[in-house]
Amino acid sequence: MFSSQRHLKRRTPAQGIDRREYIGHLVDEYYTTTNVEAQEQVTANLANFAYDPINWPHLHAADALDVFVASLETPNQNLQLHGIAALCNICLDNKVSEFLRDQLDIVIGLFLRTDHTEIVIHSLALFYQLLNAGLVEKTQLLTPAVLKCVQEWRLKSQDKRQIIRRLIHHLQQVQVVKRFTQKDLEEFAKFTGDYNYIHSKDVPVEQRRVHGALLNAVVAGIIGSKLPGPGTVVLEQSFKFLKPCRIEQETVVTVRLINARKISTVEYDCRQNDEVVFAGNAKLLTQSQSSKTNES
Template sequence: MSDRIMFSTKERLRRRTPAAGIDREEYIEHLVEEFHTTTNVEAQEQVSANLANFAYDPVNYPFLKKSSCLELFIQTLSLPNDKLVLHGIAGICNLCLDEYFESVILAPTNLAAITALLPKDNTEIVLQALATLTLLTTPKTKEQICIPKVVRDIQRLRESKHIPIKRLASVFIEDNCTKTEIIQLKLLQNIRKNLSQSIRQFCTVEQFRVGDEVTVVKRITQKEVDDFARLTGDTNPIHTTQVPESKRVVHGALLNGLVSGVIGTRLPGPGTVVLSQKLHFLRKCYVNEEVEICVRLVENRKIMRVQFECQQEGEIVFKGDARLMMTHFRL
């Protein structure tokens, strides 16, 4: 991102303005008035572009404050015209390091209008919004800006094909998230990718019969156990390389997660909501050994019931049952 500060002074501004020229303060007020009164969209686009350029130079800040130019920029963010949105967020980005303008921009509704731009398809708008948030985020404002949804949106931008967006998103995440938070973001992102690859249409109760069964065989690796430990915070040494592999145990909740995966994608499948579960952990389940996960439909009505079990080397290590409901849902 290029340097946004122009080292202008009032004296230099006076030298740049012809003796017979219009007063800068008056000109900015005329521009703001024209934006609000004209019905010509092209005129609004030209005016907002000019005002965004004026916002680049701190010597104009007093005039921009007096004319309520920031309020105009914020107003454009909710308009359907991408040029107006771009000029508005560019102007906000230019103003946001000023203490007065910063306090206005950080008002909850104004900040929400900026963060709402992050998922847009227009890369220029996204880059300006991301730059604005990067400049605004300090130890004092971090808690207000780095809410989960905003961080998730910026994490997704790290995968952008637009190189400046990708780099700036990485800088934001690395500067404002802990290593643990970054790992959790990556894990959640991988989960979403896996879900997006499993596009299935919603199923109805009538498609199933009592006795329907699905069996999946899975080898749970140490890496998967480690990832689950980081995601949940359950770093009990019995799950880690601190103990010999022959004694290393898989998290019980991870086994239940595998069962949930079968329920949510295979039987009954997408659209399933778990209402209640009964769980029984009968034996230890060891890392790097195959686990056979079986889910069986035992009641088929509006509230369905399945029984499930996980076996390792022919012995049941985990079993239970769950009451489920199908929803009208489509991935």
């Protein structure tokens, strides 16, 4: 349950200190104590405070965000867990999302090196919330190294919680919605020279087809800019056109990362009215691998 100011006032003893002051004392104790157990207790308390939005201004005022990030860089897994849990709790606050954009390297670094399942879960939940709220770009967060790590955890994790499956599934796919127009078809025909009449105004709108190569180009755009992202090279591709794709209809294009190894694999499809009109898969050389190839 979230709190109200009235509720907090009622719970504070007459001679007690208020919430803001108490949080400030906790932050001071984190930096002044030399006792690791005391630091663990402090970060656990601060992480609990981060759960309730009414405490967020107090955490800001006390610079508790710096404590959360500092704890990620310690070798102590309890401190790391408390820090990432706190950031996961508070990340949707606008000020925190701005702060986190500058600290993403630290957060990602912890995710890549940890072997602690709960830290992984909180990291994935943090990534999910940031991406789902549009607070960070996928290309900024889902680097080839992160995607590879997500894939490895998916394969080895024995955790059957549904939330874990959903988080990993979300992080390993990109979905865009397109609505192709006659102008799109004409521009594409002009560029490629494909003036087949089935794409032209000579055919009734309800029978007019979007160029198959245009659908594949949209998929290529996602692969090259979002998942896996810049630097990706397509090595091999296989696809089928299952039904005509019509203009002026919502077209949902989805690319899913199946594995993120030396040679990555993606599957993709385009749907109209929940029916698959185009589907395929591709083998890819990701940025780190393609750069090595270019250097050799």
